[in-house]
Amino acid sequence: xxxxxxxxxxxxxxxxxxxxxxxxxxxxxxxxxxxxxxxxxxxxxxxxxxxxxxxxxxxxxxxxxxxxxxxxxxxxxxxxxxxxxxxxxxxxxxxxxxxxxxxxxxxxxxxxxxxxxx
Amino acid sequence: xxxxxxxxxxxxxxxxxxxxxxxxxxxxxxxxxxxxxxxxxxxxxxxxxxxxxxxxxxxxxxxxxxxxxxxxxxxxxxxxxxxxxxxxxxxxxxxxxxxxxxxxxxxxxxxxxxxxx
Numbered sequence: 087x088x089x090x091x092x093x094x095x096x097x098x099x100x101x102x103x104x105x106x107x108x109x110x111x112x113x114x115x116x117x118x119x120x121x122x123x124x125x126x127x128x129x130x131x132x133x134x135x136x137x138x139x140x141x142x143x144x145x146x147x148x149x150x151x152x153x154x155x156x157x158x159x160x161x162x163x164x165x166x167x168x169x170x171x172x173x174x175x176x177x178x179x180x181x182x183x184x185x186x187x188x189x190x191x192x193x194x195x196x197x198x199x200x201x202x203x204x
Numbered sequence: 205x206x207x208x209x210x211x212x213x214x215x216x217x218x219x220x221x222x223x224x225x226x227x228x229x230x231x232x233x234x235x236x237x238x239x240x241x242x243x244x245x246x247x248x249x250x251x252x253x254x255x256x257x258x259x260x261x262x263x264x265x266x267x268x269x270x271x272x273x274x275x276x277x278x279x280x281x282x283x284x285x286x287x288x289x290x291x292x293x294x295x296x297x298x299x300x301x302x303x304x305x306x307x308x309x310x311x312x313x314x315x316x317x318x319x320x321x
Contacts, residue, residue, distance in 0.1 A: 133312070192238075
């Protein structure tokens, strides 16, 4: 069964601190995709990253970085030098590839609410 | 690119009425659209998946007759909440992809907040 666990419900940091959001997933498939989405107070989900199961290279995009470790089934997200605008709920999600290559559904974690204080 | 819009952004209605929410892909053709529901401070729950020109596939526990989904074109899907009740009050979010045969990225609309009085 697929499952995504974001154990941290809420995190509060002070501006300029680094913060890591944890994501642990469960799947029996060898082909799957992992995502991170940001949901600011406005409600709109913003796509941040997609990573497939065959690519374990870590990725950096500006102040954002992602650490994908298949050995521990984790896909953690780090924000460096956090800013107030980073305050949002962050969702980790998993999607498996179904038989025939069709798209599997996104399974979301419960989200981590990040508050960055000035 | 990959912009998805939803209309309306907010709607308040009386119990017993029906409400239609539109989801449009603005700059791409969406072969698959998804409808999610999000309760306050909770994660997103997939309600149904719709492919253009065919019937939607509903998740277990979602009433087909209550949540009518129509995906009439490659750029438009609608969700109609029929005979709405206060417990239907929620944040409804749609998403769209443009690749039916691979696990592609879902792009989300801004959401519609429904309040049923």
